[in-house]
Amino acid sequence: MAGGSKTRIHASLVSTLLLLLPLASAIHRSDFPASFLFGTATSSYQEDVELMNSLGVNAYRFSISWSRILPKGRFGGVNPAGIDFYNKLIDSILLKGIQPFVTLTHYDIPQELEDRYGAWLNAEIQSDFGHFADVCFGAFGDRVKYWTTFNEPNVAVRHGYMLGTYPPSRCSPPFGHCARGGDSHAEPYVAAHNVILSHATAIEIYKRKYQSKQRGMIGMVLYSTWYEPLRDVPEDRLATERALAFETPWFLDPLVYGDYPPEMRQILGGRLPSFSPEDRRKLRYKLDFIGVNHYTTLYARDCMFSDCPQGQETQHALAAVTGESNGLPIGTPVKHSFNKKSTSIDASRGFGD
Template sequence: MVKYGYLTGGLPPNHCSVQSGDCQSGNPAIEPYLAAHNVILSHVTAVDIYRKKYQVMQGGKIGIVLNSIWYEPLRNISSDQSAAQRALAFHNAWILDPIMFGEYPPEMQRILGPRLPKFSLQEKEKLQNKLDFIGISHYTSLYAQDCMFSECNAITSQTDAFVLTTGERDGTYIGEPTAMEAFYVVPSGMEKIIMYYKDRYDNIPMFITGNGYPDANDPSNSVDDFVIDSKRVEYLNGHLSSLTMALRYLVFLFMKFYFI
């Protein structure tokens, strides 16, 4: 929501750049990072309060839920592979790295420099409380193309990462398009985003908190079309199969570590 509110202007307070939204105010080179910084500080404050006042009594867990997009290199070249890693950092690790490590992702620090806000010593102390779990809302995957030495994208945050994101390569979509723009059916992304979080955040517990298929409201569809809902069934089956692959691999690693 930070990007839509302070970059593209699609949501309140409708701040954007002239190039990336239909609004007249905002500074997308700075505002999205300030807004995200305040989101992170709000989260860690809530965690701090819960840890001190309620967790022991309630026996509960506290975490954070993120919309998690997986990015594939557009081309099988090192620059696009690096671009995919930058896209993952700017979209997913942007929020999680400060919570888990007390600092923004190195990929962001290298590119943004002083535009990234700093955490005070007191704030870093609160960040030590970390999380009990990550909630993963994963719906789609995209390609990432390196733009480090070319102007291939006008949207500021993606230009900051020097990445063009697209769902198409050589006239072929990354997965079947859906009724929602830039939303494709790519089941393999489920396994890959889980393994990304596992490796980056030391196998922290994870929950799948969001996944689903956007369908058009077509008045010409019959009642049977809505009831059978075959596209959604296929989507969920593919993503559950991908999730099973990730679980099998994690079980294999567990067995190898403890019993071999």
């Protein structure tokens, strides 16, 4: 492991432990059922098996680098070195009594697919993601019992195709001025549609081909901001519902109910893609679990009939959001420092931002 990677995971784990220190004396493992899993998580190549073992955790969620397994997607062969790397990692953590929770993709994608057809903006990506998932289920599924198709796809889509701050860095005013172009008002919903159907493709493959033999579970992990009405008035309560609909229900409603939230349909109209009969057939294969990454809560106010703050993530939901009401933050800022020379952590802003 590179030195910088080890530093990042150490800092992440230490910051988490520091936040728990005030509660540590009141919480014991015996307070939880024997089946409860205490774990850590990293993305892509970062890992430190001995550190996790020393903490006494019994679960570890990590992501597989798609490019490491299939550098050219379905247009090239499987990279045996990539398969070997993850086999060794899975075997190593199992020897320590740590259960692997494997995420198929955490934002990264083979450049080949972006160059060939525009990645998540093209329905071809569904076949590529299905192929990638099939390879991983076949290579690692005899030992992996918990699969996550995507980590925070609602973040990846918004930042990649609305705000332009994550690859492939596509956006348009008022959200940004991206050199690669884009359409912040339409492309996020096309990309999300292909993510949802790629998930459906992978979950169908797992349930039809592998689950009965491997006896594992498969789900999705989403980013979730909670919203509270800024004012106790009907307009802000409805704005809160709209803001929430454009968060996790954007991805979960199609997987659970077969279509997007009605609030999104009403606002976006034709910008929101529709599901074909074949799409709906695939969506019948349901999630075994839902993962939630929750970092922060914000206030929401209605801006349906007044100017919404331009370029804000909730602009399409006709909601304006803020972390303060009458000059007071929605939560109490909590700060911890590693040592006298280190930078303090402001927990009110949320980790991972």
